[in-house]
Amino acid sequence: MEVFNKHRHFVIYKPYGYLSQFKSHDSKQQSKKFLGTLHDFPEGTMAIGRLDEKSEGLLLLTTDGKMSDFINSRKVEKEYYAQVDGNISEVAVNQLRSGVEIGFDGKKYQTKACKAFKLNKVPNLPERSRKIRDDRHGPTSWISITLNEGKFRQVRKMTSAVGFPTLRLVRVRVGNIHLNSMHIGSIVEVDRFF
Known part of the structure; x- marks a missing residue:
C-alpha cells in the first residue's frame, strides 16, 4: 500500500529581528534569530517569499516546493x-x-x-x-x-x-490571507493557502 506524504502549511506572524530562514548557513549569522526557534517545524519547511530581518508580519511557510513556486509565479498580491x-x-x-x-x-x-x-x-x-x-x-x-x-x-x-x-x-x-488579529510570533497550521 502506497503512503502519500502529506505536505504541511503554516501562516505565521514573523517578529521583528528574525531572519526568514530556519538555521544559519553562515558563521557570521550565529548571533541571529531564526524561524526554527519559534516552533518545531517539520523537516523541509520553507518560507514562501521572505521578509527581511527588520520587517515583520504575515509569512507563509510550507513543506511543498510546488506550492511555493505556484504562489511566487502567480504574482499573488x-x-x-x-x-x-x-x-x-x-x-x-x-x-x-x-x-x-x-x-x-x-x-x-x-x-x-x-x-x-x-x-x-x-x-x-x-x-x-x-x-x-x-x-x-x-x-x-x-x-x-x-x-x-x-x-x-x-x-x-x-x-x-x-x-x-x-x-x-x-x-x-x-492573496486572501490576512494578518487580522494574529499576535507577533503566532503560528497557525492550515490545510491549504488558496
Whole structure:
C-alpha cells in the first residue's frame, strides 16, 4: 500500500529581528534569530517569499516546493503597511503608484505600477519589540502598498526613493490571507493557502 506524504502549511506572524530562514548557513549569522526557534517545524519547511530581518508580519511557510513556486509565479498580491518618516504627500503616493526607480543587484530597476494610499489613522498593530522613535523627532505617517512583485527590500527602497524612508514595515496580507488579529510570533497550521 502506497503512503502519500502529506505536505504541511503554516501562516505565521514573523517578529521583528528574525531572519526568514530556519538555521544559519553562515558563521557570521550565529548571533541571529531564526524561524526554527519559534516552533518545531517539520523537516523541509520553507518560507514562501521572505521578509527581511527588520520587517515583520504575515509569512507563509510550507513543506511543498510546488506550492511555493505556484504562489511566487502567480504574482499573488502582497499588501504592506509602512510607517514612514514624515507626513507623506499625495505627490509621493502617486509616484509610488506609478512606479519608481530603485537599485537592485547593482542596477537601476523601475518598479511596476502598484496600489498605494495613505492610511487615515494608525493601524491597529501589536507594539513592536524594538521601539520606533516617537513624534518628538518629527511626524510620521502610515501608507498601504500592494505589490505583485517582490524584489529585495523593495518597499523600503520605494519609500526612500520618494523621500519618505520606512521606519516600520508590516506585511498584512498575501492573496486572501490576512494578518487580522494574529499576535507577533503566532503560528497557525492550515490545510491549504488558496
